Amino acid sequence: MSLKGFIIRRTIYIVPVMLGITLMNFTLINVSPGDPVIVRLGLIHCDHDDCYNAAYNGEAIEMGLLDRDYYTIPWFKRYVSFVNDLLHFDLGKSWYYTQAGEGIPIAKIISDRAIYTVVLNVLAFFFSLLLATAIGVVSATRQNSFWDRSLTIAMLLGYSMPLFWLAKLLMLLSFQLFNFTGVANKDAFKTPLFLNPNFYKYLILPTLALTLGGLVFMARLVRSQLLEILRQDYITTAKAKGLDNRAVIYKHAFRNGLLPIVTIIGNSLPGLLAGSVMIESVFGWPGLGTVFLEGALFRDYPMMMATNTIFPLLFLVARLLTDITYVFIDPRIRY
Amino acid sequence: MATAEQEQTGEFLLDEKTLREIETMKGAGQWSIVWRRIKKDKMGMLGLYIVLFLILMAFSSWILLGFDNWLTSQGYLLGDPLNPRSFNNLYIELWLPGMPADSPLVLFQHPRHHFPELAKLPPSFKHPFGTDGIGHDMVSRIFFGATVSLALGFIGQMTTVIIGTFLGSIAGFYGGAIDDILQRVIELLYSMPGFILMIFIIVLFEDVNIPGGRYAVVVIFFSLIGWGGTALIVRSNFFSLKQQDFVEAERALGASDMRIIFKHILPNSLAPLIIIVTLGIANTIFLFAALAFFGFGDPNAVSWGDDLNKWQNELLYFPWMPMFPALFIFFTVLGFNLLGDALRDALDPRLKD
Numbered sequence: 001m002s003l004k005g006f007i008i009r010r011t012i013y014i015v016p017v018m019l020g021i022t023l024m025n026f027t028l029i030n031v032s033p034g035d036p037v038i039v040r041l042g043l044i045h046c047d048h049d050d051c052y053n054a055a056y057n058g059e060a061i062e063m064g065l066l067d068r069d070y071y072t073i074p075w076f077k078r079y080v081s082f083v084n085d086l087l088h089f090d091l092g093k094s095w096y097y098t099q100a101g102e103g104i105p106i107a108k109i110i111s112d113r114a115i116y117t118v119v120l121n122v123l124a125f126f127f128s129l130l131l132a133t134a135i136g137v138v139s140a141t142r143q144n145s146f147w148d149r150s151l152t153i154a155m156l157l158g159y160s161m162p163l164f165w166l167a168k169l170l171m172l173l174s175f176q177l178f179n180f181t182g183v184a185n186k187d188a189f190k191t192p193l194f195l196n197p198n199f200y201k202y203l204i205l206p207t208l209a210l211t212l213g214g215l216v217f218m219a220r221l222v223r224s225q226l227l228e229i230l231r232q233d234y235i236t237t238a239k240a241k242g243l244d245n246r247a248v249i250y251k252h253a254f255r256n257g258l259l260p261i262v263t264i265i266g267n268s269l270p271g272l273l274a275g276s277v278m279i280e281s282v283f284g285w286p287g288l289g290t291v292f293l294e295g296a297l298f299r300d301y302p303m304m305m306a307t308n309t310i311f312p313l314l315f316l317v318a319r320l321l322t323d324i325t326y327v328f329i330d331p332r333i334r335y
Numbered sequence: 336m337a338t339a340e341q342e343q344t345g346e347f348l349l350d351e352k353t354l355r356e357i358e359t360m361k362g363a364g365q366w367s368i369v370w371r372r373i374k375k376d377k378m379g380m381l382g383l384y385i386v387l388f389l390i391l392m393a394f395s396s397w398i399l400l401g402f403d404n405w406l407t408s409q410g411y412l413l414g415d416p417l418n419p420r421s422f423n424n425l426y427i428e429l430w431l432p433g434m435p436a437d438s439p440l441v442l443f444q445h446p447r448h449h450f451p452e453l454a455k456l457p458p459s460f461k462h463p464f465g466t467d468g469i470g471h472d473m474v475s476r477i478f479f480g481a482t483v484s485l486a487l488g489f490i491g492q493m494t495t496v497i498i499g500t501f502l503g504s505i506a507g508f509y510g511g512a513i514d515d516i517l518q519r520v521i522e523l524l525y526s527m528p529g530f531i532l533m534i535f536i537i538v539l540f541e542d543v544n545i546p547g548g549r550y551a552v553v554v555i556f557f558s559l560i561g562w563g564g565t566a567l568i569v570r571s572n573f574f575s576l577k578q579q580d581f582v583e584a585e586r587a588l589g590a591s592d593m594r595i596i597f598k599h600i601l602p603n604s605l606a607p608l609i610i611i612v613t614l615g616i617a618n619t620i621f622l623f624a625a626l627a628f629f630g631f632g633d634p635n636a637v638s639w640g641d642d643l644n645k646w647q648n649e650l651l652y653f654p655w656m657p658m659f660p661a662l663f664i665f666f667t668v669l670g671f672n673l674l675g676d677a678l679r680d681a682l683d684p685r686l687k688d
Contacts, residue, residue, distance in 0.1 A: 020523045025535070032539035156378075160669035162621055164628050165643075165661045168650055175651050274528045281629060296534050297630055299541075308535050312526040 003327060010323060014316045021312045022086070025305055026079050037063065039299050040095060086309065092302035096295050106306045109291060115193070117287035121276050123207045128214035129265070135215070136222025140230060141249060151219075158216035163275050167209040167282040174205060182206070184284045206283045213275045217268055218261075225257040259330050266322025273314060372681035379677020385670030393481040399427055400446070400479055427475075444472040446479035446637045458655055465655040467646055473659050476642055480660065483638035485667070487550060488620035494558035495619075496612055499565025504596050506566065507573025514570070521563040530625060532560060537631045549633040553623065561619075565611055572604035606682040613678055617671035624664045639664050 029036075037060050046052040060066040064081065067073055085092065091110070093103030135155070139148045158166070175181050182205030187198045229235065230253055238248045277289030284290065288307070295303035363371075373379050399406070427443045444450075449470040458465040464473035506514040536556045543552050576582065577600060585595050626632055627640025634641060639660040646656035 017522060017526055020519075021526060024523060028536060028539055034542045156672065157669070160617070160672050161665055162624055162628075162661070162668070164625060165665070168647065168657070168661075172650055172654060181651065271528070274530045277531065278625065278629070292531070293534070293629060296538050299538055304535050304538065307531065308527070311528050311531050315526050315528065 006327070007324060010320050014313075014320065017316060018309075018313060019083070022083060022309055023079065025308050026075070026082060029301065029305065030075055036301055037065065039301070082305075091306040091309075094295065094300055094303050096298045096300040096303065097291070103302075106303055109303075110288065110306070110310070113286060113288050113291055116189075116285060117273075117276060117280070117289065120203070120206055120210060120280070120285060120287060121272060123203070124210035124214060124276070125269075125272060127207070127211040128218060131211070132215050132218030132222055135219040136226055137249060137254075139219070139223040140226035141245075143227060152223075155216050155219050158212060159220065163209070163213040164278040164282055166212060167206070167279050170205055170209050171282070182283055184286065189286065202283075202285075206279050206285050209282075210272070210276055210279045213279070214268065214272050217271070218265065222257070222261060225260050226253060229253045229257050255329075259326065262322060262325050262329060266318050266325070269315070269318040273311065369678075369681045373677050376677040376680065378673050379681070382670045382673025382675075382677060385666055386674050389481060389485060389667055389670060392478060393485040396479045397482040399443070400482070403427055443475040443478055446471065446475050455653055457653075464659045465653075467642070467656045468649060468653070473655065476637060477639065477659055477663055480638045480642060481663070483550070483636055484620065484624070484640065484664070487554060487623050487638070488616045488667075491554045491557045491561070491619045491623070492612055492615040494554070495561040496565050496608060496615065498558060499562035500569050500601070500608065502562065503566035503569030504573055504601060507570035508577060508592065508596055508600070510574075517566065517570075521566060524560050524563045527560075529561065529622065533557065533622065533626060534629075534631055536560075537626065548636065550623075550636060550638075553626065553632075557619070557622070565608070565615075568607050568611065569604060572607060573600055576600045576603055610675060610679045610682065613671055614675035617668045617675065620664065620671070621668050 037056055040059055040063070041052075041055060046055060057066060057070060061068065061070075064078055065073060089107055091106035094106050094109060095103055097104045097109055135151055139151050142148050171181050171183070182202060184202045188196070188202040189199065190196050193199055226249075230249075235248060235253055238252045239245075243252075273289075276287065277293060279285070280287045280289035281293045288310075292303065292307045294300075295307075373383070427445060449467075451470045453462075453466050453472075454468055454470040456462055456466040462472050462474065464477065466472055467476065502517055506517040533553070533556070537549070537553060540552050540556070541549070545551050582595060582599060585599055590599075623632070624640035624643065627638065628644050628647065630644055632638070632641045632644060634645070642660040643657050643664070646653070646660075649656045650658070
């Protein structure tokens with residue numbers, strides 16, 4: 001089978017998994033107790049029953065639970081229409097984020113806010129990858145030295161520290177040192193965004209926190225992988241040939257250590273995203289994570305449904321990319 | 336070439352060491368060997384002490400809070416006759432031998448009772464961890480919060496492991512269609528980031544009224560969605576073990592499938608299960624603390640995560656309020672991680688760096 005066939009097959013494979021996930025979310029919403037219409041109507045005050053019933057029915061029709069003749073629509077029809085909307089990138093309207101009494105379309109919220117999350121995550125991913133590689137190489141090549149021991153202990157402590165608390169501690173530290181909490185305010189997001197110095201100022205602390213969070217996972221991994229490879233015979237051969245230490249590590253050891261590292265990095269991308277939900281919320285960074293958490297706190301069902309569809313999709317795409325990267329890195333892999 | 340020489344001598348020394356190790360372990364059972372290996376691991380022992388200390392704390396706080404009336408009536412806990420508060424069990428007092436019976440040592444306040452006049456006190460001799468925004472003593476909150484925080488981690492992880500072991504062993508033993516279905520389900524569950532899926536479920540099932548409150552719902556759903564990893568590991572273990580001769584022999588003797596699974600294969604895959612439980616408890620406690628921190632816990636419960644959520648915004652001016660619950664969450668996760676790493680090295684030395 002060709003590489004192209006492999007990629008196409010793996011891409012098509014995402015479809016049934018996504019269907020399963022949306023079905024599961026849909027079932028969860030349907031079996032959960034409480035009437036979503038009543039949740040939605042919480043703010044409406046009516047003096048008598050007629051008004052309330054009219055509001056209830058109108059809301060239920062708008063939500064797609066009742067049809068025009070006030071008959072209940074069976075759940076599988078609602079599921080089909082949900083999937084149909086999804087295929088047209090129509091994620092419904094938010095209940096919590098409103099503008100002039102109307103819910104803002106979720107697709108619009110997401111496309112507006114995605115840039116913040118992307119900037120934060122790309123920066124943090126890049127820095128943590130770089131630092132993790134450096135730390136891993138230093139630790140593995142000088143095994144059991146003072147540096148290795150202190151770095152291992154530091155990684156272990158960081159690994160056990162809850163990420164949200166790490167962010168809070170950074171905030172406290174920065175407050176004590178510079179009287180700057182890093183909690184984002186309106187100044188930071190004046191357009192044009194990338195020419196705004198305040199944007200970068202408020203970006204520092206969230207990026208630092210997220211970098212540290214990703215770093216501790218990756219550095220442990222790079223170290224153990226490199227150690228395993230440095231013990232192999234062909235490394236001894238390379239050293240026996242009189243090769244420079246640097247060449248042995250970067251040309252011989254590192255390339256073979258890359259494969260398992262790529263796996264974990266691919267699998268840790270969604271973890272990074274979940275981490276960015278926490279970090280964004282702590283620093284009030286207006287990305288997708290904050291939107292999602294606020295929506296969830298105020299029981300914004302369409303928003304939660306949308307996030308719970310998007311995050312698994314991102315995960316599946318990340319895994320697909322990982323699998324494709326494998327093929328390019330390791331010629332032994334047959335697909 | 337110094338490194339190559341060192342490596343060689345290192346290997347030689349290791350051989351000698353291994354030989355000596357084998358000599359001392361002659362006739363010892365598997366578990367005593369594991370125990371000896373853990374005892375040599377300093378970090379592992381530190382983890383073990385942390386875990387034991389926390390378990391002791393959780394147990395004693397559960398007994399003190401649940402049975403304080405009974406303990407007082409039996410004379411193990413004394414109330415101060417001059418202090419009306421102590422009769423209502425707003426203080427939990429301990430009588431230490433050698434101290435006068437009428438002035439017992441006030442160890443803890445009742446975790447649910449607060450004294451508004453004592454709010455926002457910094458750490459002092461009387462309140463070693465300070466008091467919180469409405470006058471709870473933080474030491475008492477942390478001591479009594481240990482019960483819920485640890486129990487959630489234990490119960491959540493144990494149920495996932497039991498479900499995962501059961502399903503994984505059936506899939507691994509029988510294979511075929513059951514295995515295929517299970518793999519697809521695991522794939523589905525694995526595609527959802529746990530933290531986000533848990534928030535989704537907690538919000539949907541907020542109104543469920545079952546005994547145990549909101550945390551019972553959280554634990555039930557956590558165990559329903561979290562068993563995938565265990566099931567995969569148990570399954571692969573079963574695949575490799577069911578081909579072995581001892582299983583064949585047992586089958587030739589006419590043993591039933593259930594007997595083979597539970598008496599022969601499962602005990603042989605105990606080592607990875609122990610590692611999963613220990614490292615998993617750390618992750619579970621962290622997950623529940625994170626949920627509570629972001630407001631998806633039970634605000635009425637006495638637990639570290641909920642205290643952290645309540646006082647997180649006081650960090651800049653009253654840092655002791657959220658700091659101590661967070662510190663204890665950190666210690667718990669650290670302890671279980673250290674112990675889990677040591678157990679992994681001891682149970683499966685091939686994995687050791």
